[in-house]
Amino acid sequence: MRPARLEREAKSSRHAFLKEIVSIAFRNLSRHRVKTVITTIGVAVSVALYIFMDAWLLGMNLDSRRNIVSYEIGAAKIQSQAYFEKKEDLPMYESFSNWKPIARALESAGYAAAPRMTFTGTLYSRSGSAPIVFHGVDPERERRVLRYMNYLEAGRFPKEGTYEIALGLLAAEKLKLDIPRKLTEEELTRLVEETARTPEEEAFIRGLYARQEPVFFLRQDVPRTELDRFWDLLVASGRNDARISTVIDIKEESGKIRHVYQVMEAKVVGIVNSPNPKTNGNVAFMPLDVLSGEEGLLLEDQVTEILVRAAGAKDSDLPGPKESPEAIEEALRRVGFSLPSSLRVYGWEEYVKDYIVAARGDNVTTRVMILLLFILSFLGIANTMLMAILERTKEIGMMRALGMTDGELVLSFMIEAGMIGLMGGIVGMILGSLANIPMVNHGIDYSAMAKQLSGDFGYRITALFRSAWNPGTIIGSGIVATLISALLSVPPTLRALKMPVTESLRFE
Amino acid sequence: MTVVEARNLVKDYTTNGLTVPALRGISLSFEQGEFAAIAGPSGSGKSTFLHLVGCLDVPSSGEIRIEGTDVSTLSRKELAFLRRQKIGFIFQAYNLIPVLTALENVSFPLTLLGVDRKEAKRMAEEALAAVGLEGMGNRRPKEMSGGQQQRVAIARALVKRPSLMLADEPTANLDSKTGAEILELMLSLNRTLGTTFLFSTHDRMVMEYARRLVHLRDGIVEGEERKGEGQ
Numbered sequence: 001m002r003p004a005r006l007e008r009e010a011k012s013s014r015h016a017f018l019k020e021i022v023s024i025a026f027r028n029l030s031r032h033r034v035k036t037v038i039t040t041i042g043v044a045v046s047v048a049l050y051i052f053m054d055a056w057l058l059g060m061n062l063d064s065r066r067n068i069v070s071y072e073i074g075a076a077k078i079q080s081q082a083y084f085e086k087k088e089d090l091p092m093y094e095s096f097s098n099w100k101p102i103a104r105a106l107e108s109a110g111y112a113a114a115p116r117m118t119f120t121g122t123l124y125s126r127s128g129s130a131p132i133v134f135h136g137v138d139p140e141r142e143r144r145v146l147r148y149m150n151y152l153e154a155g156r157f158p159k160e161g162t163y164e165i166a167l168g169l170l171a172a173e174k175l176k177l178d179i180p181r182k183l184t185e186e187e188l189t190r191l192v193e194e195t196a197r198t199p200e201e202e203a204f205i206r207g208l209y210a211r212q213e214p215v216f217f218l219r220q221d222v223p224r225t226e227l228d229r230f231w232d233l234l235v236a237s238g239r240n241d242a243r244i245s246t247v248i249d250i251k252e253e254s255g256k257i258r259h260v261y262q263v264m265e266a267k268v269v270g271i272v273n274s275p276n277p278k279t280n281g282n283v284a285f286m287p288l289d290v291l292s293g294e295e296g297l298l299l300e301d302q303v304t305e306i307l308v309r310a311a312g313a314k315d316s317d318l319p320g321p322k323e324s325p326e327a328i329e330e331a332l333r334r335v336g337f338s339l340p341s342s343l344r345v346y347g348w349e350e351y352v353k354d355y356i357v358a359a360r361g362d363n364v365t366t367r368v369m370i371l372l373l374f375i376l377s378f379l380g381i382a383n384t385m386l387m388a389i390l391e392r393t394k395e396i397g398m399m400r401a402l403g404m405t406d407g408e409l410v411l412s413f414m415i416e417a418g419m420i421g422l423m424g425g426i427v428g429m430i431l432g433s434l435a436n437i438p439m440v441n442h443g444i445d446y447s448a449m450a451k452q453l454s455g456d457f458g459y460r461i462t463a464l465f466r467s468a469w470n471p472g473t474i475i476g477s478g479i480v481a482t483l484i485s486a487l488l489s490v491p492p493t494l495r496a497l498k499m500p501v502t503e504s505l506r507f508e
Numbered sequence: 509m510t511v512v513e514a515r516n517l518v519k520d521y522t523t524n525g526l527t528v529p530a531l532r533g534i535s536l537s538f539e540q541g542e543f544a545a546i547a548g549p550s551g552s553g554k555s556t557f558l559h560l561v562g563c564l565d566v567p568s569s570g571e572i573r574i575e576g577t578d579v580s581t582l583s584r585k586e587l588a589f590l591r592r593q594k595i596g597f598i599f600q601a602y603n604l605i606p607v608l609t610a611l612e613n614v615s616f617p618l619t620l621l622g623v624d625r626k627e628a629k630r631m632a633e634e635a636l637a638a639v640g641l642e643g644m645g646n647r648r649p650k651e652m653s654g655g656q657q658q659r660v661a662i663a664r665a666l667v668k669r670p671s672l673m674l675a676d677e678p679t680a681n682l683d684s685k686t687g688a689e690i691l692e693l694m695l696s697l698n699r700t701l702g703t704t705f706l707f708s709t710h711d712r713m714v715m716e717y718a719r720r721l722v723h724l725r726d727g728i729v730e731g732e733e734r735k736g737e738g739q
Binding site for chain 1 (some may be wrong): 562564565583584588590591592593599601603605606607608616618619621622623624630
């Protein structure tokens with residue numbers, strides 16, 4: 001009988017054979033219990049760490065994206081192509097006029113639209129000055145697109161027709177335009193003298209502070225209503241009056257840029273401290289309408305951009321397919337409106353290169369670190385399998401003598417190593433998921449670090465870093481651990497199979 | 509029927525650039541049902557001959573036919589299937605799978621052959637009973653004596669009803685009483701099943717049991733004795 005025929009016969013009961021080698025593999029793992037447990041722990045730790053880190057990165061990215069869209073940009077911007085190309089320089093001379101028909105067309109197509117005039121300048125307070133990026137906004141429309149005005153640390157959002165400013169928290173602290181948290185006795189006395197108009201107001205202000213030698217701290221338990229009253233007193237006293245100094249760049253028909261120096265008197269009426277650090281730094285928001293006139297920026301209704309978001313989008317929503325630049329342009333066409341040729345719709349990703357670079361960098365760094373850890377733990381598996389195969393060289397020789405083929409032997413050791421990977425993977429999946437639960441539900445407060453970096457570290461998160469569940473990674477890492485473990489057994493098995501059967505049988 | 513046919517078998521081993529001849533042109537053939545021993549002192553080439561016949565090693569030159577098939581024409585995989593189907597091995601050191609019970613060790617070759625699990629278990633139990641180990645199927649090798657392990661090894665080799673049984677010094681690790689019992693067992697299996705047994709040995713007792721005795725010395729056949737039945 002030709003052995004080829006036997007091969008076909010043998011294949012008929014592959015299932016029983018597989019069952020048998022799984023059973024042998026399992027018993028061999030039990031036989032070397034300590035080694036198996038140690039290797040399994042190594043794999044489990046790697047898998048758990050990978051799941052944990054991946055969930056953390058995903059959480060930070062999801063939160064960052066939500067915060068970018070909800071507090072900083074919206075889903076897209078309409079800008080002139082010329083402005084977009086130089087957007088890092090904030091070239092206000094590349095602004096465009098006639099924004100209202102565009103905004104109306106967007107609104108009738110199912111979008112919220114918020115015009116903005118962005119310019120730079122210096123803000124002077126009584127205590128100092130700071131370079132600031134100003135956004136002239138239409139408060140009503142801005143509210144429909146973005147939500148940062150819901151996070152005012154103090155005061156309110158500026159009203160139309162006024163030179164009122166809502167200032168980022170960090171700039172407000174630097175210019176001492178915020179609610180003072182810590183004062184010396186002298187500073188408190190001066191503050192009371194400047195702010196209180198009646199003895200009752202004096203007592204009220206003094207009552208807000210608790211003495212903790214040698215200074216006074218704003219009490220932690222001050223109710224919001226009292227803080228609002230205190231803020232109103234500060235604003236009314238003129239302490240929050242400020243001056244904006246800026247240079248208006250006007251593009252003449254010849255293409256030449258003309259510079260006009262302008263000074264505006266303003267009042268800080270609100271302090272922004274939203275979950276997106278970009279709104280809380282050296283940034284100010286003020287009504288767009290007052291900037292149009294001669295006492296403003298001589299704009300004649302010009303804006304640098306229109307922010308776009310789907311009407312009624314929630315804070316937690318990421319931009320959907322309806323909010324892509326192509327979809328927005330298509331929606332405008334459907335309502336019979338076409339953008340002027342100089343204007344384009346740009347997606348939000350175009351404006352957050354810093355975040356994308358940070359996220360990509362962290363992604364690569366973290367994954368490389370975890371990969372190294374994986375390599376270490378898989379070296380453990382490779383070592384375990386190498387030892388197991390070396391110890392069982394004689395057994396391999398005997399199995400070959402019994403008629404096991406090279407493929408069957410490779411498969412049997414792959415199953416054995418794969419079982420270590422599988423056990424480690426399952427334990428790692430459980431450990432990683434357990435570690436994720438508090439990270440998803442509560443997160444870690446990094447506000448101190450974020451503040452030290454002025455909130456400028458790429459991610460748009462101010463305080464709480466929260467993880468997010470990623471079932472694909474959780475399941476995938478278990479599968480990958482199993483497969484890699486199984487594959488790691490192949491080289492030592494092939495090496496053992498190179499040895500003649502007779503030599504394997506003599507091996508001690 | 510000729511089960512094994514070896515023609516001009518030569519086997520050289522090269523170690524550290526030095527070539528040592530193990531077999532120097534051996535021609536032997538064995539018919540179905542023979543109970544033969546290859547005898548000779550250490551280094552005579554008896555184990556090498558057995559390994560070549562068992563397709564565990566390849567000759568430097570010469571030809572081996574198992575039931576008429578020239579094994580040099582077979583691939584590595586086909587050789588494995590040939591061993592699986594037609595050849596049973598009994599090793600000096602028993603070489604049982606330590607994590608399997610006696611019953612599982614015996615049924616393992618049947619699993620390789622694709623025999624149904626239940627049927628394999630039944631056949632393994634029968635084989636264990638045939639070697640006098642009835643009721644000991646659940647024991648692991650380390651829970652058994654050397655003689656019992658060798659019986660399990662015989663049962664494992666026999667369970668698949670091979671045409672050729674090769675036993676390399678099967679009694680070397682056993683005391684003389686157990687050795688004699690094992691030889692009796694193999695002889696009775698040879699008689700009842702008609703399986704061809706081929707031993708390598710330098711044990712006088714094995715030689716006495718053998719119906720045909722081939723003497724090897726320095727890799728060549730020095731002489732041959734045939735004994736009649738009942739001797």
